[in-house]
Amino acid sequence: MEIQKQSKQQQEFALASMTELASSSSSSSFCSDSQSVPVTARFSADNGVVELRFNRESESADSISVDVKTARLFKLGGLQSVCITKASGADTGKEKYSTGVTVQFRNEEESRAFHCAFEQWKKEVTVQGTLLTDGAVTACKSKFDDKIEPSSAKLYFHYYGQLLHQQNMLQDYVRTGTYYAAVIENRADFFGRVVVDVGAGSGILSFFAAQAGAKHVYAVEASEMADYARKLIAGNPSLGEKITVIKGKVEEVELPEKADILISEPMGTLLVNERMLESYVIARDRFLVPNGKMFPTVGRIHMAPFSDEYLFVEIANKALFWQQQGYYGVDLTPLHASAFGGYFSQPVVDAFDPRLLVAPAISHVLDFTEIKEEDLYEIDIPLKFIASVGTRVHGLACWFDVLFNGRKYCTKVAYNCPWCAYHPLVPITLCSVSATLCGGRTRNYWPAPDGCPQCSELHCIFNFVS
Numbered sequence: 001m002e003i004q005k006q007s008k009q010q011q012e013f014a015l016a017s018m019t020e021l022a023s024s025s026s027s028s029s030f031c032s033d034s035q036s037v038p039v040t041a042r043f044s045a046d047n048g049v050v051e052l053r054f055n056r057e058s059e060s061a062d063s064i065s066v067d068v069k070t071a072r073l074f075k076l077g078g079l080q081s082v083c084i085t086k087a088s089g090a091d092t093g094k095e096k097y098s099t100g101v102t103v104q105f106r107n108e109e110e111s112r113a114f115h116c117a118f119e120q121w122k123k124e125v126t127v128q129g130t131l132l133t134d135g136a137v138t139a140c141k142s143k144f145d146d147k148i149e150p151s152s153a154k155l156y157f158h159y160y161g162q163l164l165h166q167q168n169m170l171q172d173y174v175r176t177g178t179y180y181a182a183v184i185e186n187r188a189d190f191f192g193r194v195v196v197d198v199g200a201g202s203g204i205l206s207f208f209a210a211q212a213g214a215k216h217v218y219a220v221e222a223s224e225m226a227d228y229a230r231k232l233i234a235g236n237p238s239l240g241e242k243i244t245v246i247k248g249k250v251e252e253v254e255l256p257e258k259a260d261i262l263i264s265e266p267m268g269t270l271l272v273n274e275r276m277l278e279s280y281v282i283a284r285d286r287f288l289v290p291n292g293k294m295f296p297t298v299g300r301i302h303m304a305p306f307s308d309e310y311l312f313v314e315i316a317n318k319a320l321f322w323q324q325q326g327y328y329g330v331d332l333t334p335l336h337a338s339a340f341g342g343y344f345s346q347p348v349v350d351a352f353d354p355r356l357l358v359a360p361a362i363s364h365v366l367d368f369t370e371i372k373e374e375d376l377y378e379i380d381i382p383l384k385f386i387a388s389v390g391t392r393v394h395g396l397a398c399w400f401d402v403l404f405n406g407r408k409y410c411t412k413v414a415y416n417c418p419w420c421a422y423h424p425l426v427p428i429t430l431c432s433v434s435a436t437l438c439g440g441r442t443r444n445y446w447p448a449p450d451g452c453p454q455c456s457e458l459h460c461i462f463n464f465v466s
Ligand SMILES: C[S@@+](CC[C@H](N)C(=O)[O-])C[C@H]1O[C@@H](n2cnc3c(N)ncnc32)[C@H](O)[C@@H]1O
Pocket: 144, 156, 157, 160, 161, 169, 170, 198, 199, 200, 201, 202, 203, 204, 205, 220, 221, 222, 223, 225, 248, 249, 250, 251, 264, 265, 266, 267, 276, 279
């Protein structure tokens, strides 16, 4: 496909031909198309104005320029589209759209890529604060907009737009190393394939896919981090030439082709809390070929009651402040019960010793290849435990793991069990454990919910940055 990404400011497409539609107010530069003369369409941005210029490199070097802000692109047929733009002076009320160019693409892939680029450049206009007056983009509400409050989405993407937070994730070596191992050990799943990195952040997973021989990787990222990812790609040209960053939400962007495999790191607190799994599933439905692969493939939430007197006392002590009767002459005790209840309604986010568990865990499986997005809105997990010891239960411990169901099981992993140096011959899983009274953040444990298969050790080895 001939998409030449010169820079963020320019993008050029080769066309089979083009014809300018007759306009009542302007003289037509092109009344007929010619197959013999190279025809190109180039997007460019200058000072927030995005222009689309159709060029025919004839002797007279004809060109037609379109302001992307006001232009609309419609498909006429498989390989033909028309780009309509407001004529200048159209606000006379007579005629709203009066110039147009019919373009003929050389093949469907190029047609899709052009339409995708058109939407992207239109968004650039919106993002740069030059709001569309005809609502072409703003009126198009996506599933994301339906679900997430605009203010909360803004905060969310602002957070991920900062290098600091991406660095935290990159420095979580269990997380990043596990992804690296999952991709590289399963390079057969990536080699020669089209990959979509869902929520690419810095683009690290796209680089892994490129290293594994992907044919092309589309790195979709909605936050400002997309611009940093482009920089990183420009600085790593041999891998970067296989990666295209698409700035936008996976619920909204268009891609020029379907993906053979999706890669993503959509896990949040207790797997589902960040609600990014929903975007992962939407990306599956929008971009993945039937029976395409997903890395990760399956997630599991595990729960078991635990008994931890020390933790209980530690939390209870936090409310002791409110037992003061003479705090600068004020009796705080009327608020003690509320403070006590408040502390115990918060999840305690920490690692715990699995020996504190008092019953076998119940596991809830989420198969990302099959689950419906709606199934993630509300998750009911019936709990019934039979305690193996007679003791006081202080709370519910919850943890999760995900599985990368690659073609080849891991034969070498990035780490050994820190206690007995065992190398597992198991599918790679990324596992995290959190001790909670009712919820919790995550920490990474030796990567199997039952501990190291050899020594059964389960102690926490790394923090998972959530
Ligand atoms: C947990 S981070 C992972 C980043 C990167 N893939 C990595 O592994 O280091 C999730 C990323 O997905 C992006 N993201 C979340 N929801 C998205 C959506 N609906 N569309 C596009 N990007 C999204 C966030 O901005 C964030 O950069």
